[in-house]
Amino acid sequence: MSTLEAHRQFYAEFIVKSAGSSDARLIAAFNAVPREHFVGPGPWPVFVGSGYLPTLSDDPRLLYQDVLIGLATERGINNGQPTLHARCLAAVAPALGETVVHIGAGTGYYTAVLAELVGTQGRVHAYEIETDLAARARTHLRDWPTAEVIAASATDRPLPPSDVIYVNAGATHPLAAWLDALNVGGRLIFPLTPHQGMGCMLKITRLGAQTYGAEATMRAAFIPCLGARDDAASASLFAALERQSLKAVRSLRRDGTPDASAWCVGAGWWLSSAEPAP
8 A cells, every 4th residue: 555545544534533423435435536636736725714825745645634625716615624524425325326416516526425435326416517617527537437517507407316415505595406306315415504604514304205304413614505595594594593503403394384493484495493294
């Protein structure tokens, strides 16, 4: 094993276990995907909150840390924090043979991890609205033929029937198109974020034709998802985050009048602290 391979193996185990998981398949998926193939030539800009700090050299071993690497720094687009993504992927647990929609795929790094998780019998549809990043993703994903890159928005069209939908840009509300695309048993995880301040990663599981479980897994902040932002939904979400615990969220409702269990109310949807309806 080379030194680089040893660094990648340690990194894969470190980020998955740091995310609270011991899933051997998830560790193997991160270990199988070379991050240096997806982030351009080094030295690399590392996001430090107020800006970017370049790595000391172009040694790819420097990429195997829990850091955000800038992909298009002038647009604030990064290859996201590995432990956050490991935690999200552990939460939705893509299985062999499943169909995944990846929204906000960037240059394809986490798309490749998803492709490893669903295997050769699975399928990953990766949407990226930034055409230059989508072109890079297509090139980088040539070794993962089950991953398809679509240079388009995933907010203005029907999506393929999906077992997992993984969104990597912040939305003020769950889009009807995303919920409709979920197969029964399917899982959607996305950053539910107001216009200002942090939001959360929200996991939604379709339990039946009109029944959805919901769980806020962690606090999170992401760049906005164009086409999935709404002023009224943002205001409702901001108020909910200010006055209530994320731990209270239990279900998503798409019909009926919100009742006393309502955690956050939007147009045509609401989050409830009650368990999903039978």
